[in-house]
Amino acid sequence: MAGSGKTVVVGVTGGIAAYKTCELVRALVKGGHRVKVVMTEAATRFVSPLTFRTLSAEPVTVSMWADAPEATVHHVSLAEEADVMVIAPCTANVLAKLACGRADDMLTTTALATEAPLVIAPAMNVHMWRKDATRRNVSAMRGRGVAIVEPERGELACGDVGEGRLASVECILASVESELARVRDLVGRRILVTAGGTHEPIDPVRYIGNRSSGKTGFAIAEEAARRGARVFLVTGPTHLPDPFGCEVVRVTTALQMRAAVLARADAADAIVMSAAVADFRPAIAASDKIKKSQAPENIRLEPNPDILAELGQRRGTAVLVGFAAETSSVEANARAKLDAKGCDLIVANDVSDPSIGFGTDENSVLFVSREGTERSGVVSKRHIARLIVDRLSGFMSG
Numbered sequence: 571m572a573g574s575g576k577t578v579v580v581g582v583t584g585g586i587a588a589y590k591t592c593e594l595v596r597a598l599v600k601g602g603h604r605v606k607v608v609m610t611e612a613a614t615r616f617v618s619p620l621t622f623r624t625l626s627a628e629p630v631t632v633s634m635w636a637d638a639p640e641a642t643v644h645h646v647s648l649a650e651e652a653d654v655m656v657i658a659p660c661t662a663n664v665l666a667k668l669a670c671g672r673a674d675d676m677l678t679t680t681a682l683a684t685e686a687p688l689v690i691a692p693a694m695n696v697h698m699w700r701k702d703a704t705r706r707n708v709s710a711m712r713g714r715g716v717a718i719v720e721p722e723r724g725e726l727a728c729g730d731v732g733e734g735r736l737a738s739v740e741c742i743l744a745s746v747e748s749e750l751a752r753v754r755d756l757v758g759r760r761i762l763v764t765a766g767g768t769h770e771p772i773d774p775v776r777y778i779g780n781r782s783s784g785k786t787g788f789a790i791a792e793e794a795a796r797r798g799a800r801v802f803l804v805t806g807p808t809h810l811p812d813p814f815g816c817e818v819v820r821v822t823t824a825l826q827m828r829a830a831v832l833a834r835a836d837a838a839d840a841i842v843m844s845a846a847v848a849d850f851r852p853a854i855a856a857s858d859k860i861k862k863s864q865a866p867e868n869i870r871l872e873p874n875p876d877i878l879a880e881l882g883q884r885r886g887t888a889v890l891v892g893f894a895a896e897t898s899s900v901e902a903n904a905r906a907k908l909d910a911k912g913c914d915l916i917v918a919n920d921v922s923d924p925s926i927g928f929g930t931d932e933n934s935v936l937f938v939s940r941e942g943t944e945r946s947g948v949v950s951k952r953h954i955a956r957l958i959v960d961r962l963s964g965f966m967s968g
């Protein structure tokens with residue numbers, strides 16, 4: 571790891587995994603970073619501040635009321651010094667405090683006061699992790715642009731088996747390094763992203779839809795915004811909250827999506843069409859709910875406009891990325907789509923594998939462009955989003 575000389579504030583909370591933070595601190599120091607550890611009172615029950623002081627060769631802070639070094643306002647100075655703050659392990663308790671903006675000890679005060687990127691690696695019992703309250707706290711933090719290093723599945727200290735085990739030191743380190751190296755390569759760029767599936771009405775309560783969750787498109791929009799772009803996200807119906815830093819337009823049908831996209835396309839430097847837009851819609855949508863006793867024998871469909879093809883024809887200099895969900899001959903079909911739709915890149919996935927793709931958190935895709943084909947391997951949708959935005963950035967600067 572290259573020594574960057576950056577200041578990393580490491581927050582340690584009262585979880586059994588606190589001992590693993592010793593390894594994290596060692597690795598950060600070894601990587602050339604200055605490491606300042608701040609602990610909750612509960613954390614000191616698990617690992618002594620002396621251990622962290624020795625590993626970091628820096629004073630360790632626990633109390634807000636102790637004498638501050640160098641006559642500074644310590645609770646703010648630590649926050650200001652940080653290039654990145656990482657909380658590992660993060661208890662359910664501290665996660666909840668951060669989600670509602672509480673600052674009643676040195677660690678949470680520093681986290682609230684800092685302008686530096688925040689990385690949180692939660693660790694807790696599986697039932698605590700799955701509780702609705704915890705899920706909401708995680709989403710709230712993620713929605714504010716905080717990097718969450720998800721806990722792993724496995725045997726937990728309490729004997730339960732499930733997710734909740736602190737992510738590996740390597741994973742936490744990678745997230746810290748990625749925040750430190752966060753590229754702001756898209757400042758001044760305008761990027762239009764579409765996400766989710768569309769709902770095509772049969773009557774006022776029924777529709778034809780598809781299984782797209784919108785996760786990939788939302789992750790792309792958020793990643794582009796984090797890298798400095800002004801992002802417009804046009805999304806079909808989804809339960810996902812608005813991603814951090816994006817202007818979001820929510821639509822229902824393919825026709826509405828077309829109108830929202832075309833209204834913003836001319837101003838965009840890049841367009842990423844990750845939405846699963848329905849190819850067909852019922853030719854007639856009944857204005858009243860169809861009675862059970864009047865079930866139609868068939869529903870006549872008519873084609874929806876091909877938004878991607880339209881963009882391919884009129885995009886000017888904008889970079890155009892399309893998606894292909896295929897069940898066979900994935901690469902060949904994606905390459906044909908690349909040419910037919912006039913795209914710079916097709917992100918293709920094999921939706922015949924139920925363990926990845928629609929509705930799941932992981933995917934494996936092919937990046938098909940005129941330069942060749944690359945495989946992502948099975949990785950999280952967030953990681954795929956990063957890989958797509960990397961390529962987007964390359965096309966825009968190339």
Ligand SMILES: Cc1cc2nc3c(=O)[nH]c(=O)nc-3n(C[C@H](O)[C@H](O)[C@H](O)COP(=O)(O)O)c2cc1C
Pocket residue numbers: 582583584585586587610611612613660661662663664693694695698
């Ligand atoms: C042995 C032991 C292990 C614990 N492990 C965890 C844990 O892994 N995650 C967690 O959220 N809480 C854990 N707790 C509970 C926290 O220590 C407790 O909620 C405490 O108030 C957290 O304080 P803090 O969030 O200020 O550090 C554990 C408690 C004990 C006694």
